Amino acid sequence: MPGPNQAAAAPLAACPSRTRVDDWRQWLLGHAAGDPNARPLASMLASQQCGRGAMPDWLGLGAAEFKALVAHHFPALPLSALQQTGCTLDPSRLDELDELVRLLLNDIARPSGNQRWLAVIVATGCMGSDHLWQDLGLWERAELSQLMERNFPAVAQRNDADMKWKRFLYKQLCETEGIYTCRSPSCEVCVDYHVCFGPEN
Template sequence: MLALADELTREAEHVFARLMARAVGAGNDTAFASMIATRAAGGGALPVWLGLDLQAFRGLITYHFPGVSPDVLSATDGGIPLKAARQDEREELIDLMLTYRAHESPSEVWMAQTVAAGCMAGDHLWHDLGLWNRGELTALMRRNFPLLAARNVKDMKWKRFLYKQLCETEGIHVCRAPSCEVCVDYHVCFGPED
């Protein structure tokens, strides 16, 4: 089992290096390279083309990694397909993030779509996205959605934070405690994800 993990890591590192050799120096180059490399090596939980449609994925590759073929991922490289019943949920997450986008790069839209696709999976968001650590997720949230990220003042786990924001937008407050600090599930929502 360890040999398989080492092989996947080497494959991901190879694809990552290939992408970064062509990176244009844009803010999301490293995050997208990590996601694509992990997906290409069979890791993460993102659906086909990072949860983007093929045209958007090709746009992402052209923008961030000119000269790299979009075939770095193919339709067969996708993770679990998104259930139609969760499409509305995904759209709400995308809308939430885009409401707070930095308006500095077209890749903010691709990032919102990809992060929302990652939210549909069941592990820690950074892991489902195929990022290599939680710090990468925090950095991309701050870069792409700075006003939203600034609201996460207590370092709540990102997936929980995003869903909490959706609930608050709708006026839904499901927490059993009057504040997070006294909630019995505090350790589940806050703290390290490693």
């Protein structure tokens, strides 16, 4: 029982319908602690709860790391409110995922917890088959670009030609590993230019 000068804690509002992704995002943002990464994370979680995007359980994080992420960004939110889909990553692609995480964190001397979590989440999104922002469950490409600029500025700055993010990250990975073998002398004259650049709708 609260004391005479203490207000009773407000009960947590009921979860939105799992078919209304906009309501889910607004509900999650109502529990956000103010970190700017909460907005894209709310989009991802809302999409996952409504069966959109291509993210596995825990957004690709382990259960303990996911719990820490939720506690940091949405401290009033019980984990029981978030259903997991039962999806898992293809074990044959785990080495590839680890390489993408290292690529994202390579230019950061002391990655924060936020950056480590988001590196794993972005790399996990790269395992999907659509545009990266869609596989992550974001609302639009600009939301991904802002996330990249805020958390992985050195990587974002290298994408100065605005290449599609998934293509760009794999191109960076191949160049880092010394196996980049694009047949075109420059992007501007490549017959597949539209695959790497242009709209992502």
